[in-house]
Amino acid sequence: MKPQVSQSAFIQAAMNPDLETPRGIVGPDGMPAPKRFSVYRNNIIVSLKEAMNDGFPAVASLVGEPFFAAMSDIYIRQNPPKSPILALFGADFPEFITKFEPAASLPYLADVARLEFALRLAYHCADTTPVDPQAFANANVFSATLSFAPTVSALRSDYPVTQIRVAALGGPQPTGGAEDVLITRPDLDPIATAFPNGTVAIIDALQAGLPFGEAIEAGPDALDLPAFIGTLISGGAITKLEYDNV
Amino acid sequence: MMRRINSLPKGVGVGYKPQHFSDILNDPAPVTWLEIHAENYMGAGGRPLAQLRALSDKFPISVHGVGLSIGSEGRLDPDHLARLKHLNTWLEPASFSEHLAWSTHDMGFYNDLLPLPYTETTLKTVCDHIDEVQDSLGRQMLLENPSSYLAFSESSMDEISFLREVTTRTGCGLLLDVNNVFVSATNLQMDARAYIDAFPLDKVGEIHLGGHDEDEDDHGAPLLIDSHGREVADPVWTLYAHTIEKGGVKPTLIEWDTDVPDWSVLVDEAKRAVAHLSPVPA
Structure with missing residues (x-):
């Protein structure tokens, strides 16, 4: 019996780089293909980070790109979008910021995120x-x-x-x-x-x-x-x- | 039920980006139709819908979904299907298409076109989902071939057999992404031209052309990434020419979704596609 890859196993592994590539995912030679699988790991997180950058440009600017990328990475893995409408993605990001220790030195950051999200909602x-x-x-x-x-x-x-x-x-x-x-x-x-x-x-x-x-x-x-x-x-x-x- | 069939002009379209709004209205050059990503126009109002309405007064519009997750193991999201129906009713687009892929799982949306194995089980699920979409929208849809980076050892049929069977069972049409064919063929070490030759071209209602990036796989072999962030590669143009020669002129879209260039660059790409569609002077 060939190994079957459930979508649940696929997405868990895709969203958690510490997990191994699911058995049954192969290259053209029929051998395991972790680097090929990592294309999806990368695509998902990069595209959602772009959505965060587009949605919260002022927050990104205040903390700087490397910090924002790291913060977004954690946020996305904990709170993947609940809808294909990415205009709505990030609704709970302000709340996430309030609990994000490394950003505690910028107590106004969550309010800036709240404001950016409110402006985005109004746009649509x-x-x-x-x-x-x-x-x-x-x-x-x-x-x-x-x-x-x-x-x-x-x-x-x-x-x-x-x-x-x-x-x-x-x-x-x-x-x-x-x-x-x-x-x-x-x-x-x-x-x-x-x-x-x-x-x-x-x-x-x-x-x-x-x-x-x-x-x-x-x-x-x-x-x-x-x-x-x-x-x-x-x-x-x-x-x-x-x-x-x- | 009355089924609306796709009616895109047999010319060249481009993927619409809001930064090109004025340019398109001022001078569309060779561009005769536009494609939008459905999920960007599911808000209640504002500038996105105002621009789309203005464009739809001048151009046939193709609605291309990227979030319906037709390849999901589970059922389609009824809320999302309802939003698509609303957009289709409001806009009356010339075409509606989606992907042979999944992106939603357990209420999470992962914003990528994820792959599925080709088995009797997945075939039945995909056909059920397409039946549901076509019944809901009251029209035929086009299903796009994916770009593949990997394979599933559980697959029991090839992609073309799978797609052919889907069209037979559901009556849907196909969207042939020629760049995806080139990317998949390179990545899975198959013959791209043989793929085109075996493809049911009579079912194709639209062609996509886009750019890809180059990487390497686990063994240092070329691994192409379907990035839509640059010009269409030369071998993809060659494959496109072969496709047109074999299957006839089809509505053709230039896709450029990341690092979006100035309008003039897209126009140049569109002109290159138009040159392939025009009869060669005797």
């Missing part, structure tokens, strides 16, 4: 039609409830995460401290806008269905309200304004 989100900006000129606007486009998300960081990302990609050095970040997609390219710590509470309150005015009260005093509303409008963030006509 469904297209929606935002409300006419004139709707915000309604005198009663603060009594309205707002619906968000799927492209909108928010995150909190103890660090100036948007600036760190920009600096990592070749921009000026970061200044300042903690940020709350609003991600919007004005047309097809998502952007991240920083606001004072606590601003995300407004988004949370709006998503919970509170009227605009009440939601704003949940935000920080330091918030530049016109700038915040301006970002919602220019970012096409609001798809519906509804008034409770009681």
